Each structure stands twice: as C-alpha cells, then as structure tokens.
Amino acid sequence: MSQLADACSLPDVLVAEPDVLLRRAVKQVAGEIGIARVHETPDIHGAVREMELRPFSALVIALDHEGDAFDLLTLLRCGQYPSGASTPAAVLLRTGQEGAAVRLASLGVRETLDGPHSVRRVLDLIGRLV
Amino acid sequence: MIPAPIPPNEAQRLRALRELLILDTPPEARFDRITDFAASEFGVAIALVSLVDEERQWFKARTGTEACDTARDISICGHAIMGSEVFVVEDAARDPRFADNPLVTGDPFIRFYAGAPLILPDGMAVGTLCVIDTEPRIFSRIDQAILSALRDVAVEELLRQARES
Numbered sequence: 001m002s003q004l005a006d007a008c009s010l011p012d013v014l015v016a017e018p019d020v021l022l023r024r025a026v027k028q029v030a031g032e033i034g035i036a037r038v039h040e041t042p043d044i045h046g047a048v049r050e051m052e053l054r055p056f057s058a059l060v061i062a063l064d065h066e067g068d069a070f071d072l073l074t075l076l077r078c079g080q081y082p083s084g085a086s087t088p089a090a091v092l093l094r095t096g097q098e099g100a101a102v103r104l105a106s107l108g109v110r111e112t113l114d115g116p117h118s119v120r121r122v123l124d125l126i127g128r129l130v
Numbered sequence: 131m132i133p134a135p136i137p138p139n140e141a142q143r144l145r146a147l148r149e150l151l152i153l154d155t156p157p158e159a160r161f162d163r164i165t166d167f168a169a170s171e172f173g174v175a176i177a178l179v180s181l182v183d184e185e186r187q188w189f190k191a192r193t194g195t196e197a198c199d200t201a202r203d204i205s206i207c208g209h210a211i212m213g214s215e216v217f218v219v220e221d222a223a224r225d226p227r228f229a230d231n232p233l234v235t236g237d238p239f240i241r242f243y244a245g246a247p248l249i250l251p252d253g254m255a256v257g258t259l260c261v262i263d264t265e266p267r268i269f270s271r272i273d274q275a276i277l278s279a280l281r282d283v284a285v286e287e288l289l290r291q292a293r294e295s
Contacts, residue, residue, distance in 0.1 A: 021167045025279035032275050118171050119276045 010037040011057035011130040015122070016047035017092060018064055025119040026126070035127050044068040055082040058129035059089040060122065063097050063104075073107040088129040092117050132227045134182075134208020139254070143211075144184055146254035150288055151295040153181060153188055160287050161191035164259065168280050169193040172273065174263040176238060179248075179284055180207045181257035194262075195238060204231055210245035211255035216274040219243040221266035242267045244274070246281035248288065259284045 013036040017023045020042070027038040039056070041047050045068070047061060059076070063069050069091065079085040090111040091104050101112050113125055137143060147153070165177040176194035180187045187205040189198055202208050206228065210217035222228040222240050234240050245260035259281040269277075 021164065021280060021283060024283055025171075025276055028279040028282070029272065029275040033272060116170060119279075120171070120272065123272070 010034065012037050012039060012054065013058045013060065013126055013130060014038075014047060014050055014056045015040045015126075016042070016044055016059075016061040017117075017122075018042050018062060019117070022117055022119060022122065026122050029119060030123060030126060033123075035123065036130055038126070044072055048072060051076070051081040051083060053082075055084065056087060058126065059083070059087060060092065060126060060129070061089070062092040063094065063100060066097070066100060070103065070107065073104070073109065077108055090125050090129055092122070131204070131230045132209075133203040134205050135212055137212055137255070143254045143256065146250055146252060147181060147183065147256040150181075150256065150292045152190060152288065152291060153183060155190070157191065158291070160291075161284065162193070164280055164284050164287070165191040165193040168259065168261050168277065171276060171280075172244075172261050174242070174261045176262040178207075178260050178262070179257065180205070180245075180260055181248075182208055182211050182255075187257070190257075197238075200233065204233055206231075206233070206240070206243045207245050207258045207260055210258045210260065211247050214247060214249060214255070216269075216277055217243075217245045217247070217258075218269045218274070220268060223266070238262065239264050241265055242269075244269045244277055246274075246277045248281060248285050250285065250289070256288070 015038050023040045027040045030036045030038045039050055061069055077085050089109050091109050092113050094115050161179050169177040178189050179191040180189055186199045186202050187207050219225055222234045228234050240262050242263040245258035247255040248257045249255050
C-alpha cells in the first residue's frame with residue numbers, strides 16, 4: 001500500500017521523444033528512483049492527446065517537428081490544456097536546431113538540451129523541472 | 131581464473147535458448163541499436179547482446195568489437211547469468227575471479243564489465259546485455275537501472291523475434 005501511495009505522489013511528467021530506447025529507459029528509471037511518473041509518447045501528436053487528457057507537472061518534448069512543437073507550446077502558454085499555462089517545459093534539440101533556442105525561450109521553455117541525448121541527462125533534466 | 135559456472139537448470143536453460151531460434155542468425159538492426167545506444171549511454175568501448183550457449187557465448191549484437199563469440203568458460207557473461215541482478219566487475223584486473231582471464235590479460239583487455247541478464251518469462255537466463263571497457267569504473271545504482279531498462283527492451287525483442295521465426 002505504501003508503494004502505491006509513493007507512486008501516486010510522484011509528479012506526472014510527459015516525455016515526447018521518438019527514440020524508443022531513450023523514452024522507455026527514462027520512464028522506467030524515473031519511476032524506479034522516484035523522481036517522476038513519466039508518461040511517454042513518440043511524437044507531438046501523441047503529446048497533444050495526452051495533454052488534452054490530464055494535467056502534467058512538466059513536459060519534455062523533442063523538437064523533431066518544429067511547427068507542431070511550437071504550436072503545442074503556444075497553446076500550452078495560452079492555457080488551452082489542463083496542465084496550466086505556466087507548466088515547466090524543456091525541449092530536446094537535435095543537431096542543427098540550436099537556432100530554435102531563442103523562439104523556444106519566448107515560449108517559456110525553461111531548458112533546451114543539445115543532442116546526443118542520454119538517459120542520464122534527460123533524467124537530470126526532469127529532476128530540475130519538477 | 132574461476133571458469134564460468136554451470137547453473138543448476140542448465141538443461142532447461144539451453145532448451146529455452148534454442149527455442150528462441152536466434153543462435154547464428156544474422157545481425158539485426160533492432161538489436162544493434164540497443165548495443166549502440168548502451169555504448170553511447172555509458173561511454174564504453176564495447177556493448178554486446180550476448181547469448182550463453184553450451185560451450186560458447188555468441189553475440190547477436192556487438193558494438194566496438196569484431197568478435198562473434200568466445201569460449202563460455204572464459205566469459206564473464208557466464209557468471210552474470212547465475213543471478214538476476216546486474217553483474218558488475220569494477221576492475222577485472224584486481225578481481226581474483228578474472229585477473230588472469232585471457233579476455234582481461236589479452237584482447238580486448240577488459241577492466242570494467244556490467245551485464246544485465248536476459249531473463250525470459252519462464253525465468254531462464256539466456257545471456258546478457260553487457261557493457262565493457264578497458265578502464266576500471268564505478269557503476270552506480272542509476273547506471274544499473276538504465277542498463278536494466280535497456281535489457282528489458284532486448285528481452286522484448288528476443289521474444290518478438292522468436293514469435294516471428
């Protein structure tokens with residue numbers, strides 16, 4: 001019963017990342033070490049569906065499709081999702097996307113993480129967000 | 131050197147391994163990406179999906195080495211499959227079990243090893259997902275958790291591959 005209570009007390013974090021190994025490992029280890037209950041999805045479309053369903057304490061999204069990610073963040077900051085307009089967000093950048101940092105900052109993105117992305121770095125990032 | 135032990139359930143273990151229909155099959159991207167990811171994640175020289183057969187350990191996926199297999203009795207993976215937790219050797223050259231192992235004293239000059247056993251739903255440990263380096267290192271609890279998570283994906287792929295065969 002205490003384990004269930006502990007799991008329920010963890011912050012819910014949404015991770016949208018196409019790399020299944022990174023995504024799965026982040027989810028599993030974040031739960032094991034007790035920093036977050038990670039909900040994972042491979043893309044922004046999945047992230048939108050998740051965000052329409054429930055509030056999250058933080059978001060970590062990969063900038064694979066910049067337009068979709070910017071749209072999601074814009075709607076978030078307009079209060080369109082249960083999470084609330086001020087929900088902490090971080091973005092995982094790929095090589096060559098460093099120029100997006102300025103626009104992301106204007107959308108209230110707290111941190112960007114340059115690739116290559118490791119499980120450890122994403123876990124540390126989540127720890128800072130929550 | 132202490133040779134890799136033979137587990138008490140060896141006959142059942144070998145049967146479970148053979149039933150996967152994976153030994154001596156060609157490399158596959160779905161396994162290669164796991165070893166590539168593990169090698170990058172931990173910054174190690176070598177990562178393997180190793181399957182421990184009766185007389186050898188055979189590598190379904192390998193990053194950082196051209197070797198396809200080694201003898202079982204000198205395999206560290208052979209020790210790792212004796213348990214269910216991640217098996218860590220922080221410095222093989224200082225570990226009496228492995229200090230004079232030819233894989234430590236010679237190519238690939240293993241100093242660090244961490245192997246997460248590949249355990250099937252019936253409890254049979256058929257091999258490991260392991261990471262190897264030529265320098266000693268500490269492998270934290272979080273590192274072990276990450277390797278275990280990657281191992282779980284490898285087990286899923288073994289089972290999927292068996293269903294598809």
